[in-house]
Amino acid sequence: MTLSRLSSSTKILIGLLLGVFVGIFFGEDAAVLKVVADGFVKLLQMSVLPYITLSIVTSLGTLSFDQVTTLGLRGGAVVIGLWCFALVFTFLIPLAFPAVETASFFSTNLVEPRRPFNFVDLFIPSNPFYSLANNIVPAVVLFSVFLGVALIALERKQTAVDIFAVTKEALSRVTKFVVGLTPYGIFAIDRLPFVFLNGEGELVGFDVEMAHLLARDLGVKAEFVEMQDLTSLPRLLMTGRLDVAMTGMPVTPERAGEMRFSDPYLDETLAFVVKDHLREQFSSWANVRKLGAPVAIPNLPYYVDRIKARAPALKLQVVDTIKQIEDGLKQGTLDAVALPAERGSVMTLLYPKYTVVVPEPGVVKIPLAYPVAHRDHDWAYFLNTWIELKRRDGTIDALYGHWILGKQAGKRQPRWSIMRNVLHWVE
Numbered sequence: 270m271t272l273s274r275l276s277s278s279t280k281i282l283i284g285l286l287l288g289v290f291v292g293i294f295f296g297e298d299a300a301v302l303k304v305v306a307d308g309f310v311k312l313l314q315m316s317v318l319p320y321i322t323l324s325i326v327t328s329l330g331t332l333s334f335d336q337v338t339t340l341g342l343r344g345g346a347v348v349i350g351l352w353c354f355a356l357v358f359t360f361l362i363p364l365a366f367p368a369v370e371t372a373s374f375f376s377t378n379l380v381e382p383r384r385p386f387n388f389v390d391l392f393i394p395s396n397p398f399y400s401l402a403n404n405i406v407p408a409v410v411l412f413s414v415f416l417g418v419a420l421i422a423l424e425r426k427q428t429a430v431d432i433f434a435v436t437k438e439a440l441s442r443v444t445k446f447v448v449g450l451t452p453y454g455i456f457a458i459d460r461l462p463f464v465f466l467n468g469e470g471e472l473v474g475f476d477v478e479m480a481h482l483l484a485r486d487l488g489v490k491a492e493f494v495e496m497q498d499l500t501s502l503p504r505l506l507m508t509g510r511l512d513v514a515m516t517g518m519p520v521t522p523e524r525a526g527e528m529r530f531s532d533p534y535l536d537e538t539l540a541f542v543v544k545d546h547l548r549e550q551f552s553s554w555a556n557v558r559k560l561g562a563p564v565a566i567p568n569l570p571y572y573v574d575r576i577k578a579r580a581p582a583l584k585l586q587v588v589d590t591i592k593q594i595e596d597g598l599k600q601g602t603l604d605a606v607a608l609p610a611e612r613g614s615v616m617t618l619l620y621p622k623y624t625v626v627v628p629e630p631g632v633v634k635i636p637l638a639y640p641v642a643h644r645d646h647d648w649a650y651f652l653n654t655w656i657e658l659k660r661r662d663g664t665i666d667a668l669y670g671h672w673i674l675g676k677q678a679g680k681r682q683p684r685w686s687i688m689r690n691v692l693h694w695v696e
Contacts, residue, residue, distance in 0.1 A: 277451070284452030294687045298695065312447045316440045318401050322413045323437040329417025330430045337418060475672040476515040479534075482664065483515075483655065503527040506642040513639050513652065517612075520636045521571035529643050531652040533636035534665060537609035539575055540627045542616050544604055551605065551626040554579050565594060566607040575633050576607055598623060609635060611673050 275283075291299050329337060394400040394408035401409055420426045472493055484491035494511060496502065505511045506528060519537065520530050541551045541564070550556050563584040566572055573585060585607070588594050597603035598620045608616065613625040639656075641648050659665050688694045 277448070280452040292686075298686070298688065309447075309450060312450070314404075316443045316447070318404065318406070318409055320437060320440045320444065321406075322401070322409060323433050323440065325410065325413035326417040326420065327430055327433045327437060329414065330420035330426055330433070332421060334421055337421065475535075475668050476517055478668055478672075479659070480515045482659070483513075486655065502640065503642075506640065507644075509642075512648070513641050515639050517637050518640055519569070519571065519609075520638045521569065523570055524640065527643075528640035529645060529649050530638040530640050531649055532656055533638045534656045534660070535637045535669065537611050537635040537637060538627060539572070539633035539635060540608060540610035540613055540625050542598070542606045542608050542613040542623050543626055544601075544622060545624050547604060548624055548626055551628055554628045554631070557583060557628055560584075562604055564605045564607055565597060565603050567591065567594070571635075572607060575635075579628075579631075579633075595619075 291302075332340070390408075391405065392407045392411055394405070394412050397409070397412045399405075400412065420429060423429070477493075480491045480493070494505075496505075496514075496516075502511070502514055506514070517535075517537075518524070518530075520533065524530070541557075543551050550560060558580045560580075560583060563586040564576075565586045565588050566576065568587050568589045573587070576583060576585060588597075588606075594603070594606055594608075595616070598606070598616055601622065606613075606616075610625050610627055617623050617625055639652055641652065656665075689696075
């Protein structure tokens with residue numbers, strides 16, 4: 270049996286199986302086929318919207334007003350019925366599943382303002398060609414309906430209808446050709462954050478890696494000192510017991526008066542860690558101002574002032590240590606805590622009943638820097654230069670992606686393949 274006599278479904282199945290085999294055998298070396306896969310997907314998309322437009326226009330243009338009225342009433346009734354059916358299931362389906370506790374790493378989506386949804390732009394096209402180019406299907410459909418209905422009343426509409434029908438037939442042939450490429454397309458297609466102890470008791474995190482890099486560049490070995498109380502930090506720096514504090518230290522006016530800070534290397538975002546069912550109450554500063562229940566907050570006057578500036582009547586429960594906050598979250602006795610979104614995301618990983626909320630509008634940024642003793646002008650100048658170098662060579666972005674966003678910062682290992690891992694033809 271020749272290949273041309275095989276059915277389309279058989280060809281697609283053969284292409285799928287061959288694609289799986291090539292992907293397993295060659296692994297990531299099969300990525301050269303990506304250009305074929307991308308081209309096939311774009312060919313599939315190329316004729317869809319133009320075909321929909323011409324189909325609607327020609328179908329409606331050949332009808333009478335009475336037929337269109339009947340079609341509109343019946344079609345509208347069906348659409349409204351489907352909407353009601355979907356809304357009922359939207360509210361009922363969540364009730365059929367148990368509550369699931371979830372958590373995730375910090376995401377920049379938390380601090381980015383949500384783009385407003387414009388219902389008018391979605392359905393009413395000010396520029397039909399823009400809607401076609403950007404795949405705004407509701408707007409394209411509405412334009413096509415208006416154009417098709419407008420054709421009904423034209424006396425010489427048959428000329429336009431014939432042109433549209435011929436063009437639609439041409440698009441149909443294009444689609445048929447692309448579908449014929451499906452077997453080949455299927456073949457090508459198928460191929461915490463700053464400082465903490467990990468599960469092995471090792472000191473790890475963003476600032477730990479930065480400290481190791483700083484020590485390496487200085488030609489020395491990093492020595493870490495555990496601190497239980499940050500109030501003693503200025504004294505330890507001044508006496509020379511510590512050279513620098515690398516522990517995600519927020520810069521505040523009070524601290525700037527006690528220590529000399531480097532230039533900021535990161536910004537944190539003021540947010541709230543709240544129980545899941547309280548998310549909406551903290552979604553905006555207007556809602557926060559109406560709250561009656563107290564909100565826990567670290568004993569940092571700068572944090573307190575920033576919150577009070579936006580919600581003067583909010584009751585704040587000042588907590589002296591992070592351990593008290595962690596105990597409260599673990600036991601569920603705290604409804605809400607004011608914390609940076611980046612640190613709060615780590616808390617939600619440990620205590621999934623809580624979630625991070627950044628109130629809108631306005632994002633409050635808190636700079637992080639490395640403090641040194643007030644007298645260490647040259648040391649602070651060196652740190653500033655070093656931080657700038659690490660920012661420009663991508664080190665800070667890579668560490669931020671790994672420890673804050675949860676991405677793999679190191680070199681990703683190639684995926685398993687027969688050619689690489691069994692036959693050892695490539696390294």
